[in-house]
Amino acid sequence: MTTIQAQEGAFRGHVLIVDDELSMREYLELLLHREGYVVTSVPGVKPACEVLARDGVDLVISDMKLGTGSGLDVLRTARARKEPPEVVLITAFGSPAAAVEAMREGAYDYICKPFDNDELRLLVQKALEKRLLRQENTTLRARLLPGLGMAVGQSARMQAVWSLVEKVAPGRSTVLVTGESGTGKELVARAIHMRGSRAAQPFLPFNCAALNEGTLESELFGHVKGAFTGALHERSGLLVSAGEGTVMLDEVGEMPLATQVKLLRVLQERKVKPVGSAAEVPFQARVIAATNRRLEAEVKAGRFREDLFYRLNVITLELPPLRERAGDISLLASHFLSRMAEELGRPALRFAQETLDLLERYAFPGNVRQLQNMVERAATLSDSDLLGPSTLPPAVRGESEPVSRPGEPGEPSLGTGFNLERHLDDSERRYLLAALKQAGGVKTRAAELLGLSFRSFRYRLAKHGLTDELEEPGFNSGKGTL
Secondary structure: OEEOOOOOOOOOOOOEOOOOOOOHHHHHHHHHHHOOOOOEEOOOHHHHHHHHHOOOOOEEEEEEEOOOOEEHHHHHHOOOOOOOEEEEEEEEEEOOEEEEHHHOOOOOEEEOOOOOOHHHHHHHHHHHHHHHHHHHHHHHHHHHHHHHHOOOOEEEEHHHHHHHHHHHOOOOEEEEEEOOOOOOOHHHHHHHHHHOOOOOOOEEEEEEEOOOOOHHHHHHEEEEOOOOOOOOOEEOOOHOOOOOOOOEEEEEHOOOOHHHHHHHHHHOOOOOOOOOOOEEEEEEEEEEEEEEEOOHHHOOOOOHHHHHHHOOEEEEOOOOHHHHHHHHHHHHHHHHHHHHHHHOOOOOOOOHHHHHHHHOOOOOOOHHHHHHHHHHHHHHOOOOOOOOOOOOOOEEEEEEEHOOOOOOOOOOOOOOOHHHHHHHHHHHHHHHHHHHHHHHHHHHHHHHHOOOOOHHHHHHHHHHHHOOOOOOOOOOOOOOOO
């Protein structure tokens, strides 16, 4: 066995050469070493298997005929590794059957003797690029799941959620993610995307409630030049732009009925008709829909099309509210605090046990998003590394404090223990609720009443963990929620 190290600073990957001809091994060693690769060469199947079991190999280049052995034996051993290297097989000219069998068993590619040096260099480069991309995707997926603070947990309900995510991720079926505001629907949709074969493609979330009907259709389906005032250029919609990635239709329950009709046809035909165009354009993206409304109730009320509901409801994944997984609260709070500690450069930040006990007893109407905001605020404002009960809002501590109502006469009472930021937060919360009531729960109208952009309004709702108090407890219809 021979191993040639790359020149210092020139390492591009570890290549294992398997060939029973010494002259061929030496030739390939020299060619690939000049390209900056660490090269190990062996004469047969057994030593090749020993190297694969012992060393980190990125690429195997093996002759198909190895004395009494075969390059297919090397391929099978390589593919059985936990992090398998790519494999390129060298075949004799005119033996396509062997090449087809090798590709079927997982070889990256094959090359026929005699081969061109530039052809081999390019093949090696492409094979290693594929391996690097696969490693990056694996790393991203591994980072994603621990980072999904909105959705992860040790409770039986969340374990069931993740089990279903693993099952649906490899397919292309439409998934409907349901749950109250703040439970982490977008993060679960991202997990489905990242755990499947589309992970290297775009993930495009889209809020169906944020735009009017015309703009909504233009964003989803695209438009041609001159289709409407301001359409100065042709534009592809999200469904086409996503390629083979994933489009998440958030708040799909608030989509206008006219757009629902068009979306139903798009999902059935797998084609979109850009606004102003007579031609249809096919698309390959997977669609994941999300809603905090009960769509069955919306169908009965005539606000959502029954046929579209069944088209979206191929696989349903329901996220439980935080109050139904109270055992996860301490885990989630600690997760968010560790992230804040790193961000603030305060590694000693920790919760007092009494603080965790209070959090576990709180109902969290704003779910995990509210908990995350609460932890962020406590960590940011606390002067001590030990976060005691006083760092939590009064409602969590089971306290209430008198606050002057807007328009009430008289100066505020200032004294020991007065906290301006808390009073301002309470006042902001009351104005948000008042706007929602006056607007009949229509968030876009409520934002207008307050002179806020829709994005800013949504942010403030999330900040206060607001849900619609006019709706039945346990699940929101979507009015006045995130």
